[in-house]
Amino acid sequence: MANRSGAAQRPNGTQGKICQFKLVLLGESAVGKSSLVLRFVKGQFHEYQESTIGAAFLTQTVCLDDTTVKFEIWDTAGQERYHSLAPMYYRGAQAAIVVYDITNQDTFGRAKTWVKELQRQASPTIVIALAGNKQDLANKRMVEFEEAQTYADENGLLFMETSAKTALNVNDIFLAIAKKLPKYDQNQGQSGQGQGRRLAEGDQGAKTPGNCCK
């Protein structure tokens, strides 16, 4: 907690701009949405991650060149019953990670439905990433990498296979999203729709996960 209040320090001592983005995780129940977030935000993994009821909220900050990107992460419940609450979370989201479980073909089908819903309902500029999670169980794979990659290419999605358990590609997928998000241009007056909110310098602190700020 403590280091969250410090101002974002750049290697050369100057402060870059800070952008804040709302990101939502969607996908079938038990594909590992909460686990991906927990790995990304706290670097932890629980085999028996409690099921998410409704939604959970966490934040994490990553550094990109001269920009600090703060993610407000909304982790949603996977069961269909909770679907009616989901739009509350993805409304106004600038990014989404749609998660499936590579060992379960149905969850991939469900992921496609989520992508469709986002394309139809969410902000038109939303950045969508597809995450094939549980890559550590590749020996039980039911969804081929190529199949998902092709689907992602056709739909303009970022795509990675991830493992919350081994941390494979977890930071990477968030970083890739951060790179793709339109950063607020300092020279323009107002931030446009679908763009990150620019925070006043020093207003919000930044915590740097991993080694992105070395």
Add this chain to the structure above:
Amino acid sequence: MNEEELLQRAVEEREKLFKRYEQGREGGAEIDPWEDPGFEVYHTTDRYGFIHDKRLPSKVDIHEAKKLQIEVERQKKWIKMLKSWDNALTSDKLHSRVYKGIPDSLRSIIWCKLLNVEDTKNANSGIYLKMYTLARQYSTDARQIDSDVNRQFREHLHYRERYSIKQQQLFNVLTSYAMYNSEVGYCQGMSGLAGVLLMYMNEEDAFWALHILLTDPKYAMHGYYKEGFPKLTRFLAHHDKIMSKFLPKLKKHFDKHGLDAMLYSLKWFFICFVERVPFSLCLRVWDIHLLDGERVITAMAYTILKIHKRNLLKLNDMDAIVNYIQVKLHKDFLIDDDTVIQNLERSMEELKRAKMDTAGPPQKEEIPTRPFGVFKKPTIDKIVGMRTDKFSEKERQTNELVVLTSDIARENAEKDESYACHPNDSVGGHTGSKFSFEHSNDDASSLLDCEHMGSRRSLADTSVTSTADLSVFSTITRSQAHDNSLDTHSNLSDNSVGGASSVGSGIAATSTHRAFSAHTTPRAASHNQNPDVLRIYVPYSPLDTPVASPHNGDLQKSVPCLFHENKVRIKIDNDELPTPLVEHGQIIKSFNIDTELDLK
């Protein structure tokens, strides 16, 4: 895959899942290594069966031992009471004993009695087995239930091993119940409910207890789990109303950070605080919930926020607030269970006085309409696990309501923002609006205040409230009430000044107090600038009530020296003692009027 293949696959999957639970851990069970946790059992298990990631203390905690001793004494009384249970049901004794906590060894029996499980079970003899048989053949929820059983209470002895006997029972109860009450089926959250019941009951009793919790009008949890969550939306609206009236500052604080109750309170309502407060406290709330029904949940939700208000106001982002409410309070509630329950009881009275103890009658859609146990063949979409693309009418309404509520909260927060330029000043600081005027939050919040000043101030404020010119604040309240479109309740402006609830309505002024100070009357202003009469509150430790220590939040059994540190007392202007002290007779004696000094 074509339809036939999908159907075939669904049948195979269901067959496989049920077989695994039937077989349990016996020879040849297919268990992935990760599915079995590697806890060390004996060395870290608490009395309820939860295994903790730490060593048990080598010595028995004296406080804990004393409590156990009391519990043994209570057991005798309970056993006596059990012999004439029908008389007990109508007695005041039962009420006070349940609030003191049902002895853990008797919870199995008493919970069944409170829920009247026996009668329901006898009236439906043979049904459970029938439902299980149906589920075995037709369940469409087996996959979801399986994935939830695999992560429910895994740190508990009974649920620790994959396909252990209690895991089998949990799977059976949930799949069978989904057949019996097909309108609800299975909704995530129910595994927590059934999971706790199964810690104290056998399989069939837990099934009926679950049914009673869902469908008896006293608990009526059916409406929480049903598609569109009709009861949840009603109770959340009521919760917001209670917050606006009794904790307006906190409500504004939450609104400012975009924190909707939907985000932090779902496990409060859905599973009665499981995994949100320490298990020992959770059981105490369950005891009372089983006795007094759904209003207990409403009151407990309010009590948690009331007790932790000061700490929550100090947190300035949504992340930290949610973490505090959901994670920290589960690990350590900071004050002991007995004190929390006393506060809960007080909250219930307080809400009752304000006629806000219930959220009103249930809406039509919250009440079960389909007959129980009547089998209806699932549709093909359901069998193959196809998702519907569209919302039902109820889901659409819920969805719109949820969005609307958050929009209104955000708009209000933005409005407030434009009034208050330095929001931090009024939050536990020493400048700005100095008096909290929060009648309902006095002693409880001071128990948790990290600053000594704060705790003294809060009770000083209480007494000021009783003499202050509230009309000023209620004027502001009224003007504010128009702004507060979320609060459809008119109490804010209707209550007469000076009544118990009008003190509450005065609260609404607090956070906008400074913004309006230009309009205050001279009399009210004098309270702020130059208070001529003040009461100083001396932190005390009634009956060894643990108190959060200032810096690390650890519990202390008592605060012996504080009494002498507070030598400076200021004249009390009337005979009335500071109200909260009345609750603890013993203390009033030591806090005598003759210890006062008139500083003038």
